[in-house]
Amino acid sequence: MGKFNENYQNKLEIDTTGNTSLADVTKATWATLAAGIQTITPAASETADTTPYYDGEGFSDVDVTGKAVTFAIAGHRIDGDAAQDYVADKFIAVGDTLRTLARWTDPKGNQVQFVATLQAIVPFGGAANVKQTFSFTLAANGKPQAVAASTPAPTPKP
Numbered sequence: 437m438g439k440f441n442e443n444y445q446n447k448l449e450i451d452t453t454g455n456t457s458l459a460d461v462t463k464a465t466w467a468t469l470a471a472g473i474q475t476i477t478p479a480a481s482e483t484a485d486t487t488p489y490y491d492g493e494g495f496s497d498v499d500v501t502g503k504a505v506t507f508a509i510a511g512h513r514i515d516g517d518a519a520q521d522y523v524a525d526k527f528i529a530v531g532d533t534l535r536t537l538a539r540w541t542d543p544k545g546n547q548v549q550f551v552a553t554l555q556a557i558v559p560f561g562g563a564a565n566v567k568q569t570f571s572f573t574l575a576a577n578g579k580p581q582a583v584a585a586s587t588p589a590p591t592p593k594p
Contacts, residue, residue, distance in 0.1 A: 441543045448476055450574070452522040456551050458581055462592035465535050467519035472570060473511035478540075480505050501570060505550070505576040507540070513560050513568035523572050526561035538574055545585030550576040 438553070483502035490494060503517055520534035526534055538552040553575045560568040 441498040445543035446471075446476070448509070448574070449539050449541075450519055450522060450552070452518055454533070454536045456460075456532070456535045456537070458537070458551065460577055461539075461549055462536060466539070467517075467522060469509055469519045471517045472514040472520060472567070473509060475508075475510050477508040478482060479508070505580060506555075507574040508571070509574060510569070510571035513570035520570060523557055524570070526541070527557045527559045528553050535577065538576070547583040547585075548580045549583060550580035551578060552576055 448469045449466040450469065452467045453463070453465045455461075455464050474485070481504040482500050483504075485499045485501050486496040487499075488498060513524070522536075534554045536552060537549065539547050539549040541547045555573040555575050557572040558569060560570070562569045
């Protein structure tokens, strides 16, 4: 594809031990959301202040004052996949048991880590003669933590 990244180069992972503090990232047991997953759609629902000022001659000035980051994940159910099993087991759960750590790694190796809530879990579904569906929303709680990709050491010159 030349100059374009492909979506599969992004990696989305969840902690299957259910840690809920960014201080515990190194204790996490990471499972990648990949097997059976067809689509991952990130969104950053924004809160905006659109205050009009007199010097704007009737037009508003827009300031983004907040965000709610989510990832909508959908595909087919694979029993035995650590990430899918963890999420599916939470289908009837409520409260803090739906929280865990999550991280997204972009194609350059930059990471965004966050405490997440598992929402709208669909552990199976569809027609009788098709693969089971699987979907849920991964919602970030609070401000995510950005971690820049480590730069490789320069190659020594001969």
